[in-house]
Amino acid sequence: DTAVSQTPKYLVTQMGNDKSIKCEQNLGHDTMYWYKQDSKKFLKIMFSYNNKELIINETVPNRFSPKSPDKAHLNLHINSLELGDSAVYFCASSLGQRTQYFGPGTRLTVL
Amino acid sequence: KQEVTQIPAALSVPEGENLVLNCSFTDSAIYNLQWFRQDPGKGLTSLLLIQSSQREQTSGRLNASLDKSSGRSTLYIAASQPGDSATYLCAVRGATNKLIFGTGTLLAVQP
Numbered sequence: 001d002t003a004v005s006q007t008p009k010y011l012v013t014q015m016g017n018d019k020s021i022k023c024e025q026n027l028g029h030d031t032m033y034w035y036k037q038d039s040k041k042f043l044k045i046m047f048s049y050n051n052k053e054l055i056i057n058e059t060v061p062n063r064f065s066p067k068s069p070d071k072a073h074l075n076l077h078i079n080s081l082e083l084g085d086s087a088v089y090f091c092a093s094s095l096g097q098r099t100q101y102f103g104p105g106t107r108l109t110v111l
Numbered sequence: 112k113q114e115v116t117q118i119p120a121a122l123s124v125p126e127g128e129n130l131v132l133n134c135s136f137t138d139s140a141i142y143n144l145q146w147f148r149q150d151p152g153k154g155l156t157s158l159l160l161i162q163s164s165q166r167e168q169t170s171g172r173l174n175a176s177l178d179k180s181s182g183r184s185t186l187y188i189a190a191s192q193p194g195d196s197a198t199y200l201c202a203v204r205g206a207t208n209k210l211i212f213g214t215g216t217l218l219a220v221q222p
Contacts, residue, residue, distance in 0.1 A: 004154075031208075033210075041198065041215055042212070042214065042215075043155075043200065043202075043212040044212070045209050045210060045211075048208065048209070055208065056207070056208060056209055058209075090154060090155065092155075097142055097143065097204060097208060098160070099145065099157050099160045100145070100157065100210060101157065102147075102154040102155040102156075102157075103154055104153060104154040105153070105154050
């Protein structure tokens with residue numbers, strides 16, 4: 001199936017650990033995004049890459065580092081996890097400024 | 112700074128009713144507006160995308176309108192069904208290529 005996929009779906013970890021979330025799309029899109037949905041269900045963009053180049057970098061702690069090895073992948077690495085990082089992280093992709101397609105989300109819980 | 116608000120925050124209707132969800136945005140300089148639905152514990156599904164030059168888009172029982180000058184969009188759902196129960200999110204894209212999300216409307220359609 002063509003889709004945006006994320007791994008893992010759930011991630012439970014201790015404060016201070018480093019973790020990564022992976023995202024892959026096989027839709028042939030050139031732009032990928034990371035969003036964070038907080039406990040109040042509010043969605044906010046974190047990063048966007050176009051053709052492997054960073055084009056949007058919101059005010060996000062530098063503990064968060066996205067990496068795009070190719071146009072089909074955008075991974076998110078988080079260092080020194082904090083309690084406030086607990087959220088659902090969504091990956092999305094689009095062809096230019098057309099419709100964005102979202103992955104199923106990764107629920108991160110920091111204990 | 113673009114702000115997107117959705118009213119009402121929650122809505123409960125009996126099956127079969129027609130209903131309207133509202134979305135307002137503060138900066139009319141948008142590229143497009145997108146309506147999504149989110150089911151509990153799931154990702155976002157794109158419903159409709161309206162370009163800034165368009166007034167409305169239709170898909171099945173859904174109709175979305177856009178009045179850019181007044182900063183408003185509505186999502187009309189005809190003959191609602193229990194399967195329509197979800198959170199509905201609108202999002203606007205500006206020149207910066209960022210999607211700014213609204214606060215969402217939680218819809219419950221009672222059988």
